[in-house]
Structures are given as structure tokens and as C-alpha cells.
Amino acid sequence: MSRFLRVIPVTDAVAAAEKIAPPVKTEHVPVEQSAGRVLASDIVADSDIPGFDRSIVDGYAVRAADTAGASDAVPAILHCTGRVAMGSPDPGHTVTHGTCVYTPTGGVMPQGADAVVMVENTEEAGETVLVRRPVSSGENTLLRDDDFRQGETVLPAGRLLSPQDTGVLAACGCVSVPVAQKPVVGIISTGNELVPVSSRPGPGQIRDVNAPMLAAYLREYGCIPRIYGIVRDERESFEATIATALPECDVIIISGGSSKDDRDMTSAVIAGAGEVLVHGIAIAPGKPTIIGLIGKKPVFGLPGHPAAAFVVLITIVCPLLDRMLGLTKPRFRTTRAVLGESIPSQKGREEYIRVRCADGIAYPVFGKSGLLHTLIRSEGLIRIPSVCEGFEKGMSVEVILW
Amino acid sequence: MSRFLRVIPVTDAVAAAEKIAPPVKTEHVPVEQSAGRVLASDIVADSDIPGFDRSIVDGYAVRAADTAGASDAVPAILHCTGRVAMGSPDPGHTVTHGTCVYTPTGGVMPQGADAVVMVENTEEAGETVLVRRPVSSGENTLLRDDDFRQGETVLPAGRLLSPQDTGVLAACGCVSVPVAQKPVVGIISTGNELVPVSSRPGPGQIRDVNAPMLAAYLREYGCIPRIYGIVRDERESFEATIATALPECDVIIISGGSSKDDRDMTSAVIAGAGEVLVHGIAIAPGKPTIIGLIGKKPVFGLPGHPAAAFVVLITIVCPLLDRMLGLTKPRFRTTRAVLGESIPSQKGREEYIRVRCADGIAYPVFGKSGLLHTLIRSEGLIRIPSVCEGFEKGMSVEVILW
Numbered sequence: 001m002s003r004f005l006r007v008i009p010v011t012d013a014v015a016a017a018e019k020i021a022p023p024v025k026t027e028h029v030p031v032e033q034s035a036g037r038v039l040a041s042d043i044v045a046d047s048d049i050p051g052f053d054r055s056i057v058d059g060y061a062v063r064a065a066d067t068a069g070a071s072d073a074v075p076a077i078l079h080c081t082g083r084v085a086m087g088s089p090d091p092g093h094t095v096t097h098g099t100c101v102y103t104p105t106g107g108v109m110p111q112g113a114d115a116v117v118m119v120e121n122t123e124e125a126g127e128t129v130l131v132r133r134p135v136s137s138g139e140n141t142l143l144r145d146d147d148f149r150q151g152e153t154v155l156p157a158g159r160l161l162s163p164q165d166t167g168v169l170a171a172c173g174c175v176s177v178p179v180a181q182k183p184v185v186g187i188i189s190t191g192n193e194l195v196p197v198s199s200r201p202g203p204g205q206i207r208d209v210n211a212p213m214l215a216a217y218l219r220e221y222g223c224i225p226r227i228y229g230i231v232r233d234e235r236e237s238f239e240a241t242i243a244t245a246l247p248e249c250d251v252i253i254i255s256g257g258s259s260k261d262d263r264d265m266t267s268a269v270i271a272g273a274g275e276v277l278v279h280g281i282a283i284a285p286g287k288p289t290i291i292g293l294i295g296k297k298p299v300f301g302l303p304g305h306p307a308a309a310f311v312v313l314i315t316i317v318c319p320l321l322d323r324m325l326g327l328t329k330p331r332f333r334t335t336r337a338v339l340g341e342s343i344p345s346q347k348g349r350e351e352y353i354r355v356r357c358a359d360g361i362a363y364p365v366f367g368k369s370g371l372l373h374t375l376i377r378s379e380g381l382i383r384i385p386s387v388c389e390g391f392e393k394g395m396s397v398e399v400i401l402w
Numbered sequence: 403m404s405r406f407l408r409v410i411p412v413t414d415a416v417a418a419a420e421k422i423a424p425p426v427k428t429e430h431v432p433v434e435q436s437a438g439r440v441l442a443s444d445i446v447a448d449s450d451i452p453g454f455d456r457s458i459v460d461g462y463a464v465r466a467a468d469t470a471g472a473s474d475a476v477p478a479i480l481h482c483t484g485r486v487a488m489g490s491p492d493p494g495h496t497v498t499h500g501t502c503v504y505t506p507t508g509g510v511m512p513q514g515a516d517a518v519v520m521v522e523n524t525e526e527a528g529e530t531v532l533v534r535r536p537v538s539s540g541e542n543t544l545l546r547d548d549d550f551r552q553g554e555t556v557l558p559a560g561r562l563l564s565p566q567d568t569g570v571l572a573a574c575g576c577v578s579v580p581v582a583q584k585p586v587v588g589i590i591s592t593g594n595e596l597v598p599v600s601s602r603p604g605p606g607q608i609r610d611v612n613a614p615m616l617a618a619y620l621r622e623y624g625c626i627p628r629i630y631g632i633v634r635d636e637r638e639s640f641e642a643t644i645a646t647a648l649p650e651c652d653v654i655i656i657s658g659g660s661s662k663d664d665r666d667m668t669s670a671v672i673a674g675a676g677e678v679l680v681h682g683i684a685i686a687p688g689k690p691t692i693i694g695l696i697g698k699k700p701v702f703g704l705p706g707h708p709a710a711a712f713v714v715l716i717t718i719v720c721p722l723l724d725r726m727l728g729l730t731k732p733r734f735r736t737t738r739a740v741l742g743e744s745i746p747s748q749k750g751r752e753e754y755i756r757v758r759c760a761d762g763i764a765y766p767v768f769g770k771s772g773l774l775h776t777l778i779r780s781e782g783l784i785r786i787p788s789v790c791e792g793f794e795k796g797m798s799v800e801v802i803l804w
Contacts, residue, residue: 031599032629035618049774050608056707056772086635087594089605106595106706106772108606147773155778162804163622164777167615167708170599171608171774193489193508197433197572203491204510206452206573213569216437220565227434233488304508305458306569333803335737336762360738370458370508371549372451372573375566376557401735402564 005280010350013281014319020298021323025181035163037179038325043155046173048145053109057140060100061113067134075130116140158328180325183223186249187211189230191256210255210309256304266301282349285369286312307369311352333401337362342393345384354378407682412752415683416721422700423725427583437565439581440727445557448575450547455511459542462502463515469536477532518542560730582727584626588651589613591632593658612657612711658706668703684751687771688714709771713754735803739764746792756780
């Protein structure tokens with residue numbers, strides 16, 4: 001084991017992670033529970049939607065030509081021949097020159113009509129209707145395939161489903177939705193200084209904050225986190241915990257062990273059971289990261305500093321999870337902002353700077369990566385590429401929002 | 403019942419909704435499950451965090467003054483007197499002039515030391531350490547209260563907890579977190595034209611898309627949705643469903659019934675069992691919205707057009723849910739963009755326009771509010787105030803992201 005890490009560029013580390021991503025596994029969930037999941041197959045409209053020409057207002061279905069020139073002073077005078085009942089298969093009425101049919105919102109357009117006059121623009125006098133505004137052909141109607149055409153792909157595989165998407169799935173009769181299974185991610189915390197959240201730390205000890213934080217992030221990212229607790233820096237108990245976690249998980253994250261001794265042990269344990277692919281990434285914070293493979297299961301060694309663990313989770317682990325989910329676009333949101341302060345950066349490594357955003361301006365939140373408060377007093381990260389020596393105040397930057 | 407609605411401004415409708423919000427109810431959840439919930443009490447640090455002066459690198463704890471002027475050519479030469487063990491309560495070593503102590507990342511700072519030299523900038527030769535870079539006092543260390551001071555409020559009540567926040571809660575020993583209970587929101591679909599998602603619609607019929615869509619949005623918003631299915635436009639079955647839902651829910655949403663007949667029935671049923679507070683809002687889409695109260699339970703009548711239902715959910719119902727959750731900031735995200743096309747608007751009503759965002763430019767997605775595809779081919783909404791006659795291309799606008 002070398003005393004120093006052999007660091008590789010971030011893009012190489014991401015490629016190494018993506019390469020070992022297990023394939024997408026599919027399952028079916030009820031449409032009401034599909035939002036937030038990743039669609040596993042293209043969804044095709046099973047019929048024209050809405051399926052029939054509809055009125056989109058309460059009003060009178062007319063021949064638009066009959067309303068030409070209508071006004072308050074000189075209304076068009078039509079004869080109302082009936083009413084369309086909601087949900088009825090056949091309006092049972094035909095609109096001819098000089099006649100109209102009352103049609104509620106969503107009602108089937110009667111034969112012969114090509115527009116609907118809003119009830120607000122009419123006046124009823126028995127069977128006579130005065131129309132005070134002209135309508136153009138198609139006005140206040142939807143045609144049978146205005147929303148989707150039968151056979152059209154309405155949602156593509158790899159899409160992160162929104163609440164609105166579930167509406168579209170429902171419209172297509174998709175009761176049970178094919179989605180990517182949630183990856184099960186095991187989290188093992190290492191470090192002799194760690195105590196559980198329920199303990200009061202003694203001198204030299206700290207509570208394990210990374211496990212709940214990583215678990216919460218992974219759950220929001222669409223994974224099932226499993227916390228395996230704190231492992232002492234003893235090789236046997238470490239190996240035993242990994243052996244327990246491996247069959248239960250798709251991916252394993254080892255949190256902490258960022259001190260050299262721990263690093264050596266983490267990397268030795270992974271090497272003993274499998275292979276260490278990457279040990280050291282040209283990223284700040286997060287340099288002492290390990291990527292390994294045990295059997296076919298990816299294993300990450302994340303640094304112990306919370307901000308470093310978080311940055312590596314987002315930049316290196318999430319691209320692998322995206323592959324496992326079949327996601328075609330990264331799940332996190334970005335926004336553009338103007339940099340409120342210059343940021344120096346060291347050439348040769350990618351730097352991720354936490355920023356606070358206010359009124360479209362991003363202010364760097366400087367602070368050592370061991371500090372939690374920088375993570376909660378910031379809205380996201382900006383990335384300074386390894387070829388840059390920093391970003392100047394006033395630049396337009398992309399912010400990866402938490 | 404008047405033939406037309408009596409519309410009131412959006413701000414009045416929001417105030418009416420907020421006024422009838424039931425009070426926040428509190429429960430406790432494990433810290434690992436607290437992300438996405440709203441904090442119900444201020445959280446105070448139970449001790450200084452990290453609690454002791456720590457090294458944040460692997461290296462040698464030194465007196466910074468001893469490294470002044472150190473370089474590759476003229477290294478400072480120090481005598482290493484020992485190593486700090488991780489998690490050990492007492493480093494058991496004191497650094498004096500001319501000496502140093504090896505300290506792993508996270509280790510307790512030895513007495514007498516005020517900085518740490520990274521191992522990468524040193525060379526070991528037995529018990530002698532050559533230091534090739536100077537450090538300043540405090541460098542590569544965290545002080546015992548650098549993150550949080552004992553008694554400090556670390557997270558305020560009303561905050562929507564992020565994954566990072568769960569890390570802070572863990573650091574403070576908050577095993578069980580006080581959060582707002584999730585409001586239970588009943589969803590009743592009305593309309594004789596509706597069929598369940600599992601049915602193939604006949605002529606004049608459409609599938610009920612609003613219930614799954616509203617349920618998915620509400621679940622993401624931190625509520626528990628309960629779907630009560632489709633009620634025919636018959637007063638008795640409608641009243642029976644409301645009577646079933648009322649004791650099981652905190653809020654009831656009646657979806658559909660936007661045609662005049664249905665509106666009359668929805669409003670008559672609410673008036674029969676309680677009180678109609680608002681019937682008609684100066685908003686587009688979404689005008690025929692009802693706000694009512696049965697007992698102490700808020701009841702909303704949402705329009706049937708999916709886009710209209712969605713806009714009213716976001717603009718009118720969410721402010722009430724925010725109150726019930728004790729949220730101090732709205733849950734949805736916004737971003738700024740430049741408008742890519744002019745949008746005309748009718749003075750006297752607030753208009754909500756769906757927009758597609760690309761490269762910081764927001765393009766309006768025009769389309770009738772009965773069309774689902776406008777909801778999935780857009781990234782969010784922009785709001786045109788009722789005093790405006792439109793927005794000009796090139797304006798900077800705020801986008802409420804889906």
C-alpha cells in the first residue's frame with residue numbers, strides 16, 4: 001500500500017462507476033404509486049385521447065358560421081333543440097343551420113357543430129338563444145386526438161415520473177406501471193471515534209451523522225437504504241459486516257475510514273474479497289474515495305467528512321445509480337446564478353463549492369469539509385473544472401441544487 | 403344558485419383557505435425517516451459539536467510557529483513523540499517546541515499543538531519528521547464548537563427537513579424528531595363521464611386521471627392521499643361518500659364537477675352539510691373553484707380540467723396545506739428565466755401559464771386546460787398578476803417548477 005493515493009480524474013472515476021452498474025431490474029407498481037419512479041418501458045396510448053370531440057366549456061354547440069358578426073347590439077338568434085347529457089354515448093342531437101344544443105363542459109360535441117359559445121356570452125329566452133359573441137371553428141372544443149393519438153408514445157422509458165405523468169398513465173389505462181426496481185444500498189459506517197446517535201459522545205468521539213444523512217439522500221433518490229451500523233476498525237468484524245450486507249444489497253457504501261489507517265483497511269478488505277478499481281479521485285472535497293467490486297456488487301469507500309461524502313455521493317455514486325435505474329437524465333435539478341464572490345481553485349482537480357443562493361446570486365459558503373453547517377446553510381454546489389484556477393465574481397454559473 | 407359565478411381575487415381565496423386550515427398536529431419519527439418532513443420544534447445543540455479540537459487531515463500536529471519558513475530546500479525538523487489513536491478520549495501526548503504527534507483525520511488534537519501539517523508535505527525518517535511547508539495557527543483543524551455551540555438553535559421549527567438536516571439532527575443526538583403529522587387528504591372524483599383507469603372508456607366517457615394525479619402530487623407534498631373513487635352526479639351517493647370520507651380525512655378535495663350542473667350539486671351538497679365560503683376565483687385556469695367547510699374540515703371543489711385542477715391545487719390548496727404542516731416557506735422551488743415569447747393576458751384575473759424551460763429561457767406552452775400533454779411537456783408555471791395585460795418577450799420571469 002502506497003503512502004499516497006493515486007488520484008484519477010473525475011470523468012474516469014465516473015466512467016469506472018458506470019461500468020460496474022448492475023443492469024436495470026423491472027417491477028410493476030400501481031399507477032397511483034408510480035410518481036417518483038423511473039419508467040422501464042415506453043408507454044403507448046391505447047386509444048385516441050380524449051376519444052371523442054368534447055366541449056371544454058358550459059355553453060351552446062353551434063355552427064361557427066352562424067355566429068359571424070354577433071354582438072350585444074345584434075345578437076345571432078339560434079333555436080336550441082336539446083341538451084347533451086354528460087357521459088352519454090350519443091348526444092342524440094344534430095346541429096343544423098340556425099340551431100344549437102346545450103353542452104356541458106366535457107360533453108360530447110353534437111353532430112354538425114364545430115364550436116361552442118360560452119354560456120356567459122348568451123341569453124336564453126325559452127327555446128331561443130341569443131349569442132352575443134362570434135366563435136371561430138374549433139373554439140372551446142377538443143378534438144378526439146388533441147391530447148394523444150392511439151399508438152403514440154406518450155412517455156419514454158427512462159423518464160422519472162412526475163405526478164402529472166401519472167395522470168397521463170391513467171389516461172392510457174396503465175393500471176400497473178413498469179418501473180425500475182429501487183436499488184438496495186447498504187451503508188456501513190467505520191471509525192473507532194463513532195458512536196450511535198443515541199449515545200452521548202465521550203472525549204474524542206462523535207456521533208455517526210453520515211449514515212442517516214446518506215440514507216435520507218438515497219431514499220429521496222429512489223433507493224432503499226439499509227443501515228448496517230458502526231464497524232470498529234478491526235478487519236474481522238468489518239469483513240463479517242460486508243459478508244452480511246453483500247447478499248442483501250445491490251450496492252454497498254462504506255462511510256468513513258478516511259484516515260490513512262482506515263483507508264488501508266477498507267481497501268485491503270475490498271481487495272481481499274474482490275477488487276479495488278479506483279483509490280483516489282482528483283476532486284475536492286472527496287479525494288480519498290475508493291471504488292471497488294466484490295462479486296458483481298459495486299462497493300464505494302466514501303470519505304468521512306460529511307461534506308466530502310455528500311459531494312462524492314452526488315458526483316460519483318449517483319451516476320451509477322442512474323444507470324441502475326435506467327434514468328436518462330440526472331435526477332437532480334440545476335439552476336443558473338451569478339457568482340457573488342470570486343472563488344480561487346487549484347488546477348488539476350475538480351472543486352465543488354457549496355453556495356448559498358439569493359435573488360439569482362450564488363455566494364460561496366467556504367468552510368472545512370468536516371463542518372455540517374456548510375451543508376445546511378447552502379442551497380447547492382457549483383463545480384469548478386480541473387482546468388480552471390477559479391471562477392470570477394459576476395460569472396454565470398450552474399448550481400446543482402440539493 | 404346564480405347562473406354565473408361570483409369570482410373573488412386569488413389573494414382573498416388564499417386567505418379564505420388559510421383561515422380554515424386545521425392546526426398543526428405533531429408526531430415523532432426516527433431521525434433516519436425525518437427527511438421530507440416539516441420540523442415541529444426548534445432543535446438545539448445538546449453539546450458543542452464536534453465537541454473537541456480535531457485534526458481534519460492525516461498528518462502531524464505541531465506548533466505552527468515551528469514550521470515558519472519550512473520549504474523543500476530547508477525543511478523544519480521535528481521530533482515525533484507518538485501517535486493519536488482514533489476515538490481515544492485522551493491523546494496522551496503533548497506537543498512542545500520542536501516536537502510533533504501523528505494525528506489521523508478526526509483525531510483529537512494533542513495539547514500544545516495548534517495546527518496539523520498534512521502527511522503529503524512531510525517526510526518520515528525514524529522518529530524525525532521533515533516538514534516541507536509551513537502551516538498557520540488553526541490550519542487543518544476544527545475547534546470544538548466550530549460547527550455548532552451547545553444551546554444554539556441549529557434548525558428552526560417549520561423547516562422542511564433535507565437529507566443534510568438529518569445529519570445535523572443526528573449530530574445533536576436527536577434520535578426521535580418532532581415533525582408535523584401528514585395531513586390526510588380525501589379525493590372524491592365526480593362526473594357521469596368518468597370511468598376508472600382499469601376500464602376502457604366508451605363513447606362520451608373518459609378515464610379518471612385527476613384522482614391519481616392529485617394523489618401523486620399530494621404524496622410528494624408530504625400528505626397522505628386517500629382515493630374514494632368516482633361518484634355519479636346523484637346527490638345521495640355524493641352525500642354518502644362525503645359522510646364516509648369526513649371522519650377519515652383532514653381535508654377533502656372533490657375533483658371534477660366543473661360543469662354547471664355538477665357545480666350546483668357540489669356546492670349544494672357542501673352547503674347542505676356545512677358552508678360554502680368561496681365559489682369562483684379570478685384565476686385562469688381554475689375559475690369554477692369552491693372552498694367550503696363541513697364541521698371543521700376544509701372541502702375544496704376543484705375544476706375537472708386537469709391543468710386547471712393542478713393550478714388550483716398549487717395556488718389555493720397548497721397554502722392551506724403549508725399551514726397544516728407549519729411550513730414557513732412554500733415547498734415548491736422556483737427559478738428565474740427569460741421569457742422566450744410574449745404572452746397576452748386578460749386584466750382582472752391571475753393567469754397561470756405553463757412553460758417549457760431550456761437554457762434559462764421559458765417558452766409558454768399554450769393549450770387548452772383540458773389537455774394533459776401541456777402538463778408533461780412543461781417544467782412549471784409562470785404567474786401573470788391580475789393587473790397585467792400580459793408579459794413581454796425578454797422579460798425576466800419567475801418559474802414555479804413542477
